Amino acid sequence: MRDSDMDERGPLLARARSDAEDHLLSADEPLAGLQRSCGGAVPGVIAVPELLELVTRARRSRSTLAKAINAQDGADTISAWVDVEPQPDGAGCEIVLRSWRTAPLPAEDAYAAFERRATIEREVAELVAWLDAEQRILAVESESAELQDIAAEMQGGIGQPFTQFLAPEKHGTQPLHWRMLDGAQVRVAASDREWRIVLLPQLQPGRDPAGFELLLVSDQPPPVEEPPALAGMVGGRALVGQDLAPVLRQPIARIVANAETIRTRLAGPLPDAYADYAGEIANAGRLLLGLLEDLSDLEVVESAGFSTAPDHIDLAEVARQAAGILGVRAREKNISIEGPGPSERLNAVAEFRRVLQVLINLIGNAIRYSPEHSRIRIQLAQLGERARVVVGDEGPGLSPQQQAIVFEKFERLGRSGDGGSGLGLYISRRLARAMGGELSVDSEEGSGARFFLDLPADPGSEAD
Known part of the structure; x- marks a missing residue:
């Protein structure tokens, strides 16, 4: 080792220089390689997040700073010790690399990768449908103006294969294995955008999927809509559901999806601290989306002309679908959901979509307030002219005072x-x-x- 490569602070492995705008002007290897692996160039803006933060702090404070930084180059995780010395003329900094350690990234679990993809796709989906094991439509939801016609057609085709309405361009409507349909391109008559199908199976260990969640996603942004004028937004019109929610939902969903892309490092290597920041942004966006949905539903159920569309439904099947939809969230807390068995039936007269909405809310609350490694049970009973679904948990429970107010508007029990x-x-x-x-x-x-x-039982039906 040459004397010039050593001083009292230890060996010098590489040098680099930055300018007054924190652009990397020159860099020796391996810093130059790390810059490129993180999506940057030489010269170019410093692309290693922790190095950029250190250089910016040193330049602004005009103080020499030294710190261990962490990064990823796509295959390895890297730990390095860096000295940053600002130049006296304020033109930039000299960067000295003094240590460099690499370790292979752990192999990603296939289930974790699936859940990561599902989380991101759900955030940007503009139509959601729930399918049975044969890919037949059970329920459909969409708030997109472009997709209202196709959503209505699918809602009117409950029980039919979804490909009757969303035919993959390369495959037509013939029955196909779900893996061939996942990612397939489709066209929607009322939309100029390109769309693709995302099929998320409700997997059961050792069995075929019990059903599917279908997402309709476009990688092109929706048409820009002018926000409604404040004048005339009240006086009979639904302020949130008709005006604000459609304008705000997609932009917020895009923010959440982009934050999830950053958090899960799909956009490139990122230190844990920055991934955590992105996670906080995503969570805040989800809270806003949830509030929009709740306020929209509130306007609907409180409107003078609100009514449901009763139909003959199987409450056991609705309960199984709700449990399947929330199965991932339950597994994240090691909570088991015991739903009705595959042979159970309980017929009722009600609107499938609204019953599913209620059960998702009840099961979601049970997951939120139950301890880890606990159990949620969904049971069925027929009580004369009433068909009953019971959602029970092992959480902290409610006092008599809390039970008296738990159904009140905006009540969160402290x-x-x-x-x-x-x-x-x-x-x-x-x-x-x-x-x-x-x-x-x-x-x-x-x-x-x-x-x-409790819902009206289907005349003459009995629970199995």
Whole structure:
């Protein structure tokens, strides 16, 4: 080793220089290679996040700073010790690399990769449909103006294969394995954008999928809509549901999706701290989306002309679908959901989509407030002219005082920081009553809670 490569602070492995705008003007290897691996160039803006932060601080404070930085080059995780010395003329900094250690990145778990992709795709989906194991439509939701016609057609085709309405361009409508349909391009008559299908299977260990979540996604941004003028937004019009929600939903969803892309490092290597920041942005966006959805639903259920579309449905199947949709969230907390068995049936007269909405809310609440390694049970019962679904958890339970107010509007029982709006149970009870049923609760503090959804039974039907 040459004397020039050593001083009292240790060996010198590489040098680099930056300018007054934190552009990397020159760099020796391996710093130059790391710059390129992180998406940058030489010369170019410093692309290694922790190095950029250190250089910026040193330049602004005009103080020599030294710190261990961490980065990823796509295959390895890297730890390096860096000295940054600002130049006296304020023109930039000299960067000295004094240590360099690499370690291979751990192999990514296939299930984690699937969940990561699913999280991002859900954020930007503009139409969501739930399918059974044979890819037949069970329910459809969309708030996109471009997709209202196709959503209505699919809603009117409950029980038919979804490919009757969204035919893959390269395959037509013939039955195909779901893996061939996942990612397939489709055209929508009322839209000039290109769309693709995302199929998320509800996997069961050792079995074929029990059903699917279908997402319709476009990688092109939606048409820009002018925000509605403030004048005339009230006086009979739904302020949030008709005006604000359609304008805000997609931009917020894009922010969440982009933040998730950063957090999960799909956009390139990133230190943990920056990934955490992106995660906080994504969570804040989800809270805004949830609030928009709740306020939109609130306007709907409180409108004078609100009614549901009753149909003959199987509550056991709706419960299985709701449990499947929330299965991932439950597994994240090591919570098991015991739903109705595949042979169980309980016929009722109600609107499938609204019952699914209520059960998703009840199961979602149970997951949120239950401890890890606990169990949520979904049970069925027929009580004369009533068909009942019971969602029970092993959470902290509710006191008599809490049970008396839990269905009130904006009631959160003193909770804070959980992201809830306090509208879910209020809306769910309004929906239950609009379908001729009721939503109630029975609980004891420390012994969990049981929520009862009662609906009109289908005449002559009996629970298995």
